[in-house]
Amino acid sequence: MTVPDNLVDEWVGRNLLATDPALLAALRAQAPQAVEPLTRYGAELGSAETAQLARDANRSGPVLRQLDARGRRIDAVDFHPSWHALLAMYRRQGLVADVFATDTPGRWAAFAAGCYLHGQVEAGSLCPATMTQAAIPVLQKQPELFAPLRARFFSREHDPRDLPLADKASIWVGMGMTEKQGGSDLRRVQTTAVEQADGSYLVTGHKWFFSAPTSDAHLVLARTEAGPTCFWLPRHTPDGARNAMQVMRLKDKLGNRSNASSEVEFHGAFAQRLGDEGRGIPTLIEMAGYTRLNCVIGSAALLRAGFVQALHNARERSAFGRLLAEQPLMQTVLADLALESEAAMRLMLRLARGFENAEPAWQRLMTPAAKLWVCKRAIECGGEAMELLGGNGYVEDGVLARLYREAPVNSIWEGSGNVMALDVLRAVAREPDVALALLDEFAASPDAPVRAEARSLRQLLTGAPAALEAQARRVAQGLVLCAQAALMREQSSTIAADAFVATRFGGDGRLLGAQAVPRAAQILDAALAS
Known part of the structure; x- marks a missing residue:
């Protein structure tokens, strides 16, 4: 039925799962355990309040503060509170890590459906969640790195504080691969990593696209004598100091404006190797x-x-x-x-x-x-x-x-x-x-x-x-x-x-x-x- 003035407001205030018959039927067949929690999440996501969070997060995007009031380098990125509210919503659903925390049949369908529902309302917040999830199977192959972080990966609590890994309730992980000269050709990486006596590495170079720069750690590609190698580079060093990484600027992007993407330089940044040298790609x-x-x-x-x-x-x-x-x-x-x-x-x-x-x-x-x-x-x-x-x-x-x-x-x-x-x-x-x-x-x-x-x-x-x-x-x-x-x-x-x-x-x-x-x-x- 038409409205009297022929003006139609946006579709909002509906349950995103309950109004999607095809998805709902697919979930009942493939992941019945997810129907109830995702129906609740669909209602939350479809609300006018969440739509406003998405608008605010994209209209008031991240802002880089390189220096504090006295000129000390801090490389802080300030987000609208709605950004953290959206990340907290996603994390509460277990969508970051539950696929690796259990062996319940249908868990991947449940994850895909939850991610799909969230992405209909706000897409930028899926970026740090995606990178964090994808880092888990890589880190699991190195128990000495993963074991102290396991609970923080699997946590359903969003912790936005800029603190060393050991002090966080949960963590987010970003990625830094692309350089100016290489683009998609990662074999042309010029950033270098030099091994230290204790087995750690010092990374020097740059990344032209460095996703979610305030993440608690990043997976970074750097060159050793054996070739391109993958590294775990935390925001803070083990002694709690800020790592030797500088955010040069945030990217002014066409879209994905709620999320921060950046250019960075490394000046002897502490890192730990992931996988064998030369096998980073x-x-x-x-x-x-x-x-x-x-x-x-x-x-x-x-x-x-x-x-x-x-x-x-x-x-x-x-x-x-x-x-x-x-x-x-x-x-x-x-x-x-x-x-x-x-x-x-x-x-x-x-x-x-x-x-x-x-x-x-x-x-x-x-x-x-x-x-x-x-x-x-x-x-x-x-x-x-x-x-x-x-x-x-x-x-x-x-x-x-x-x-x-x-x-x-x-x-x-x-x-x-x-x-x-x-x-x-x-x-x-x-x-x-x-x-x-x-x-x-x-x-x-x-x-x-x-x-x-x-x-x-x-x-x-x-x-x-x-x-x-x-x-x-x-x-x-x-x-x-x-x-x-x-x-x-x-x-x-x-x-x-x-x-x-x-x-x-x-x-x-x-x-x-x-x-x-x-x-x-x-x-x-x-x-x-x-």
Whole structure:
């Protein structure tokens, strides 16, 4: 029903889980133990109060104070109180470390769902949470480092104090890999680390992107005589002094404005080695699997958030004598967004299950493919959702402009699209039997377009290697579309699965709404509960 003045406020004050029938059903099937706590969290996240926290954290972003009132170097970063409130909410849910603290079946699905719900409201706070989570399996391989920190990693209490590790109730971990001259090519690292008599190292150099600089410690890449090596570099040295790291400035970013990213210099900073010397990049590749999964989850969250705002507006606002949601072309575009969102959500949960069960096909092959595809779709679909609200979507008074500015970071961070596509090919080369077995699964689909795509991919992957690199994105796209079609067919309604297959495998390009979506009205009715 239209409102009398035809003005529609943003969609807020609803339970994010209770109004998402597809996610709720998936959780009941895959992680029933998480339904009750995440329903409570969905209510908290969907409240007007939390929406205000997100607005405040992004409008009043972090501010660097390099010096105190008497000129001493302190490199403090001041955040709006809402930032710490959001981090505290996330940590209370156990979303930082519970996947490593228990062996409960479905724990990864529960984590993915919680992260997904949080990311629909505020995305910047997922950055330190993602890095902290991804550091755990790396540190667990060195018990002498991990044991004193275990309780602080697994704590559900947010501790924002700038204190030595031993004095903290919980800790956050950041990352520092990228340098000016290297970008994605980490082998060009110039920062050096020199071993000391006690086995520690002193690190000297710079990082051009240093995420969450006020974290209690960072994983840092530096060069030893053996080559690039990974190090644990705490904010304070063991004697409690501030480590020899200087924050030069905070990055003025397009989006992700609630979160601090920085440039830093190291002047003989204390650090401890993680893994073997010269094996820093393999150590980081292991960590990157987890961070890339979170990029997929975060982008799926943005897809859902943008779609929900667009559908809500269309259901309540009228133009040319009819509700927007009743007009055929608008229905087509909205249904296309609904399919994109649901397919991304189902793919993220399948990846999460792959991490829980250590499935190579889903951890090492499908994760980079999904990161490429879902993160890029979030950019395109975010623009479409914004356009569906017209000028009201474009202005900074509303949430859609922020979602749109937020979307590109997941596509860039932890490996750009080309890096992801090439990682897909590397995964195929390392484990060709795994890739071909997955294609065999897709080739058994009841849907002819999926079977044809699987055959085409097999032909590509078993053809001339010299021609394959130029088509790496084509391979990643095909793998994701086959996987999403299979998941929609297995788990979604027949209406949604039929529509997904009908609109994703044609030759008409990817313009949203360019192909008629069968039974669009029914798809939209099922996508968002009142």
